Amino acid sequence: MSLLSPRPSERLRKGLDQRKGPKPPSRTPRERLNRRGSLETKAVSGPKRSWLIALILCCATLATLDQTPVLEPARTAVGEALSPLETGAAMIARPLTGVPEWFDTRDDLRDRLAHLEAENSRLRRQVEVTDYGRAKLAEYESITRAAEDLGYALVPARVTAHGPAQTFNRTVTIDAGSAAGIKSDMSVVTGDGLVGRVLRVTKTSATVLLIVDAASVVGGRVGGADRGDKHSGQVGMVRGSGVVAGQADSGLLSLDLVDQTAAPLKGETVVTWGDGRAAPYVSGLPIGEVTDTFASVRDSSRTVRIKPYVDFGSLDVVGVVVPGDTLSDRAVVTPEGELR
Amino acid sequence: MSEMEARASGAAPVLRNVLVGLMIVIAIVLQLSVAPAFAVRGVTPDLALLVVLAVALTRGGQAGLVTGFAAGVLLDLAPPADHTAGRWALALLIVGYVAGRVREGSINHSSQGRPSAMTVMATVACCAFIGVSIFAVSGLILGEAPLTLLPTVAISVGYDLLLAPLLIPMLLWLLGRGDL
Known part of the structure; x- marks a missing residue:
């Protein structure tokens, strides 16, 4: 139908x-x-x-x-x-929209509270260490970059102790030792330049003599461009002043040139010279730049003052220059900038 | 039955249409502002769909068709919506059409005026599935792809079924009052 x-x-x-x-x-x-x-x-x-x-x-x-x-x-x-x-x-329904929450039990709320407290403390800790972590990352990055720039394999290490100033020795302890493949007389660098050399090692730590120590002597070479009849690359000995903070030349290094007539210009770079592999210092590590030159009439020598690239007051992550085939208990930064 | 039919098609059409329009606006406002507080995993009940369904069940397919389209366009254009306009319109229009067919079928087969409760529930389930699916699939076609289709559709249908016994009788009663 x-x-x-x-x-x-x-x-x-x-x-x-x-x-x-x-x-x-x-x-x-x-x-x-x-x-x-x-x-x-x-x-x-x-x-x-x-x-x-x-x-x-x-x-x-x-x-x-x-x-x-x-x-x-x-x-x-x-x-x-x-x-x-x-x-x-x-707005009218606001009292009603809270209805689903009425069915939350106290256990639920307690769980949520515990969860939130845990999260809160975790976040607070993260916030507190963020800056430090960032600085640390930058340090590690600079070490990696340094290995690339310098062409040496590096073992990264942290500075754990500074020698007290009243001993008049400028030494630091790093947290890598013979287990990490470190031996005495190896060069220690940061991303900025030369730090010093290893004095002695234990299994898990090593003592580093900074180049600002009065007893430190490093072979240095002024690496500027050739000017006219003068060739650059004069060599000399870089000594630490050993002066503690508070004086005008604190933290500065002095370079005694072998050729007394040579006069490096302000701003020229001083690098290490050595044979490349053997201790105490490998060649080509930047030390600092020339700040001024003055001649001493009394002993007819010429002294060049050098400002080191490294800020020794805030050393944290350093790298120890090791041979490329070193066996280490930690990662070795290869010259290619990779971890091994 | 025939008396009601005569009234429905004859008496005070303006008042009826105003009532339906009002119900749709209220449903959409509630769906957009209040319902999210009761969302289950982000899925809110489709109040507008239930209203369209109720209109189609009382007034037939023609009214359901037009109401569905109007409600859908409004839902497509109302503030938080950012999808391509016409998707809800299409979905609700089909819902109105299908519900209208159900009413005609039930009236033609049984001498009772109103479809039975079971029929209404089945219609709600079917129409909710159709409506949400059309909306989702049209989004898929237009490249506004939702990631998880089936769980959302299933929750939505379940939620609508849950609300239907509460809302549909009220809506039917209201629409019946509007006829008087």
């Missing part, structure tokens, strides 16, 4: 009804009721297919239009209209 198609006249009438919207006043509800009563199935026939198709096409059109900014005004308008309502609804 439901499959019966409406008669053409019925269909026409229905179409007219829907097109006109409200019923024409000429027809009373009762008249319609009677007709419907005889043809009840048609009263609830499905929506017109054309509407379905038209509205689906509308959706497609909307989706297409939305690829362009055409719909923005509509979005804005709807937003303007609905936002106050949403705000109001959210």
Whole structure:
């Protein structure tokens, strides 16, 4: 019965009804009721297919239009209209939105509290050590870079103790020893330049004599450009002043040149000279730069003062120059800048 | 039955439409502002879908179609929405159409005016699945791909089913009142 198609006249009438919207006043509800009563199935026939198709096409059109900014005004308008309502609804419903929390048990809350406390302390610790960690990372990076620049394999180590100033020795202890492949007389560097040499080693630590110590003597070479008839590369001995802080020349080094007539210019770099492998110092490690030159009339010598590149007051991570095939209990930074 | 039908198509259409519009706006506002507080893993109940469904169950497919489209467009354009407009419109339009067909089927087959409770629940499940799936799949087609389709759809359908026994009778009653 439901499959019966409406008669053409019925269909026409229905179409007219829907097109006109409200019923024409000429027809009373009762008249319609009677007709419907005889043809009840048609009263609830499905929506017109054309509407379905038209509205689906509308959706497609909307989706297409939305690829362009055409719909923005509509979005804005709807937003303007609905936002106050949403705000109001959210405000009114605020007591209700807390309802799900009522079902939290005390154990839940206690767990959450413990979790948050743990997280809090972890984060606090992280914040406290962030700067230190960053500095440490920079140090390690500079050691890696130094190994690359210098072309030597390095064993990284941390400075664990500074010798007291009242002994007038400038020594430090590092936390790498013979187990890390370190032997006495090896050169110690940072990313900035030469630090000193290893005096003696234990299994897990080593004592380093800094080049600012008064007893330290390093072979140095002034590495500037050749000027006219004078060749650069004069050699001499770099001695530490051994002077503790507080005096004008504290922390400075002096270079006694072999050739007394040579006069290095201010700002020229002084590097070590040596045979490259053997102790005490490998060659080519930067020591410092020339600050001034003065001649001593009394002993007819010429002294060059050098400001070291390394800040000895804040030594932390250093590298010990080792032969490339050293066996170590820790990572060795190879000349290629990799860890081995 | 026939009396109601006559009233539905004849009396005070403006009032009826205003009521439906009001219900849709309220549903959308609640869905966007209040429902997120009750979200299950981020999935909120589709109140607008339930309203469209109720309208289609009382008024038939034609009304469901148009209501669904209107509600969908509103949902597409309402503030937090940033997806391509027309996706919810399409989904809710189909929901209205399907629910309308269910009503016609149930009326044609049984002499009762209203579809039974079981039918309504089945319709809710079916329509929620269809609606959310159409929305998700259209997003997939348009490249606004959601990552996990099935769990979201499943939770959504479950949530709608949970709310349906509470809301649908109320909505049907309201719509029935609007007819008087």
